[in-house]
Amino acid sequence: MSSHDSTAEPFAILPVAPKPALRRFHQARWDEEVIFELSRPGRRGIGVPAPDAPPVELPEGVARRTPPALPELSQNQVVRHYLRLSQETLGADLNIDVGQGTCTMKYSPKVNDTFVRDPRIAELHPLQPEETVQGVLEIYWRLERILTEVSGMARVSLQPGAGSAAIYANLAVIRAYHASRGEGGQRDQVITTMFSHPSNAACAKVAGYEVITLMPDAEGNPDIEALRAAVGPRTAALLITNPEDTGIFNPRIREFVELVHAAGGLACYDQANANGILGITRARDAGFDLCHFNLHKTFSTPHACGGPAAGACGVAEPLVPFLPGPVVDRVGGVEGDPEGSTFTLTVPERSIGKIRPFLGVTPNVVRAYAWVMALGAEGLREVAETAVLNNNYLLHKVRAIPGASVPWPQRRRVEQVRYSWQELAEETGVHSEEIGVRAADFGVHYWTSHHPYVVPEPFTLEPTESYSREDLDEYAAILAHVADEAREQPEFVKNAPYRQTVHRIDPSSLDNPAQWSPSWRAYRRKHGGARTEAADRP
CATH class of the missing domain: 3.40.640.10 (Type I PLP-dependent aspartate aminotransferase-like (Major domain))
Structure with missing residues (x-):
């Protein structure tokens, strides 16, 4: 049929695939180098000088003897580098961030960023x-x-x-x-x-x-x-x-x-x-x-x-x-x-x-x-009331997931809850941290708790006032799905993630200050700057 056929319906409805039960998600992965590794001598970007900026004369003894060892890149390399890193990052602008219990990861209105950029x-x-x-x-x-x-x-x-x-x-x-x-x-x-x-x-x-x-x-x-x-x-x-x-x-x-x-x-x-x-x-x-x-x-x-x-x-x-x-x-x-x-x-x-x-x-x-x-004053109180309402709605949803429990169930909760997967862990051998890593495959954040784990197999959720009922339903559905996976395919959950840039790390170096590298200079000094392909591509 020609697109100009007068007998064709002007707004024909095409079939649309049904939405899956859980949102399809796959995080971008760029294996991006550290910006210093991208540097090449002589590369330059384009800077925008401040209007009518006067020349600066530094007092004697203040000026550096040598220029700072900053990376040298073209402008498009810089833009590409940081956009790639942003695509490898989950954050409040991208995901349902209720899993950062105790940290109140609420939405920050973008208009307020306009003010601070003034x-x-x-x-x-x-x-x-x-x-x-x-x-x-x-x-x-x-x-x-x-x-x-x-x-x-x-x-x-x-x-x-x-x-x-x-x-x-x-x-x-x-x-x-x-x-x-x-x-x-x-x-x-x-x-x-x-x-x-x-x-x-x-x-x-x-x-x-x-x-x-x-x-x-x-x-x-x-x-x-x-x-x-x-x-x-x-x-x-x-x-x-x-x-x-x-x-x-x-x-x-x-x-x-x-x-x-x-x-x-x-x-x-x-x-x-x-x-x-x-x-x-x-x-x-x-x-x-x-x-x-x-x-x-x-x-x-x-x-x-x-x-x-x-x-x-x-x-x-x-x-x-x-x-x-x-x-x-x-x-x-x-x-x-x-x-x-x-x-x-x-x-x-x-x-x-x-x-x-x-x-x-x-x-x-x-x-x-x-x-x-x-x-205003009334709005601040409404923030608290909505945060408590959201938290207790999510509490109701999570309590219904087999294997999840709430310590001190007789007590009411305010703005967050520290839950426990102890029952699920005893049944399947899958631990809270492993559920959190698998949850990242669905594009959501998840947090366990502060150490020591007084609550066994903990996970702490705090929805704040920022999230809708649909958001909370989706988050609870993801947790329920991962819990089902843990029963049916525990090794599958243990080997996650599959669609995320996060990966499992060896924590042994965390208690060894000789291995810490808080800066690129420290990394080069401690490790010689040699990076194997295996280290770069976990």
């Missing part, structure tokens, strides 16, 4: 005079005030560059506070819990404290009797995540705080899991003296494989003088009249000093501010 943000320099950065200082000041309202604290510092840096900042404040009271040497113990974020114990150890870890009781809460036995004149602080990484909210949290206060210690709230309690509970209302937020989790700035992060630490009134600095203060003017205000950097009178160079991570502060302002 030259007035992207081209800021930390050494600019204050009068030239009044706009961004106002954003810092306003976000600090928002976080004080969310937490109930008296003052917040956005100086830390990550959540763990904010934890360390709070520990430094705790240490300085006790030292100011003549108890710095005596109070040398920090109490935390098994299902609090490991950064709490790690930062306390780095700060020089002895760490006491409370294990869960039969209800899944930190054992309050163990806390009674632990507190005493050596107690500097309690560092606790609530809800913990099991998704369980501790209903006796105020009692925990009061026990620590009675012993003369401070109570510090790790709010990395705040996504399910925004606008519902506040740290200060439970009696806490300090808290921290992760802007790269709860407040929707990109997590970006662990960075660039941004942290915020908040303190009650007696601890304000010890905050890390600088902080932003407002001079003159009235609320709602920016023309009459000046914003300036100040350092609290007994400040612990800087946690990182300069003020904070400005692009992520701007993203977080934009996210909060777009939502």
Whole structure:
């Protein structure tokens, strides 16, 4: 039949293959070299100079003796290299990312990236005079005030560059506070819990404290009797995540705080899991003296494989003088009249000093501010309510998968759940890590848990408010499918992946610093730069 045949139907419906039960997926694999290996002397790209950029004259002694050893490539090679790497990467823009439990991998609106790419943000320099950065200082000041309202604290510092840096900042404040009271040497113990974020114990150890870890009781809460036995004149602080990484909210949290206060210690709230309690509970209302937020989790700035992060630490009134600095203060003017205000950097009178160079991570502060302002107070509470609804819907779906279980099933969950495949592992010999690798063949991310595995064969899911019911149905269907495969073809699951760039690694070198290569220079120095085809093509 001719395409010009007047008897043909103008919009004939062609048959379409039915959609498979699970989405077909195959990750691109390029076996891409390290960019330094692609370099060839003399290759050049095309740069775009800044408009009217003045020549730069460096002071004597500052200029390098030799040019930096940067890779030399043409522009199309650079574009090709990074696009290939991006195609080998799963991320929140590509996949259903509910498998990053405890990390709140929510969707970050792209409009917020537009803001931070604006030259007035992207081209800021930390050494600019204050009068030239009044706009961004106002954003810092306003976000600090928002976080004080969310937490109930008296003052917040956005100086830390990550959540763990904010934890360390709070520990430094705790240490300085006790030292100011003549108890710095005596109070040398920090109490935390098994299902609090490991950064709490790690930062306390780095700060020089002895760490006491409370294990869960039969209800899944930190054992309050163990806390009674632990507190005493050596107690500097309690560092606790609530809800913990099991998704369980501790209903006796105020009692925990009061026990620590009675012993003369401070109570510090790790709010990395705040996504399910925004606008519902506040740290200060439970009696806490300090808290921290992760802007790269709860407040929707990109997590970006662990960075660039941004942290915020908040303190009650007696601890304000010890905050890390600088902080932003407002001079003159009235609320709602920016023309009459000046914003300036100040350092609290007994400040612990800087946690990182300069003020904070400005692009992520701007993203977080934009996210909060777009939502408003009611929107923040709706974030929490939707996150809890999504989590409990997914909990219902996962519970229906044979072989999956929920520790402490009698307890309600907030924004995430730490599940267990113990029954499936005992039946099939397939372990949680192996299920996670096989799940990557369907284009989704999956996470087990922090070590040690107190919950056997764990997997931790946190859907946040970002995902639809259809997304959660698809994710649960993938887990159910892999569980069926484990029963029918356990070796097939154990040998995954088949459609992914990820591969199984030999972990033996992870505990051997002599093998670590954090940079290309270290790799060349330690391994001679020789790379076998087998090493390149696993």
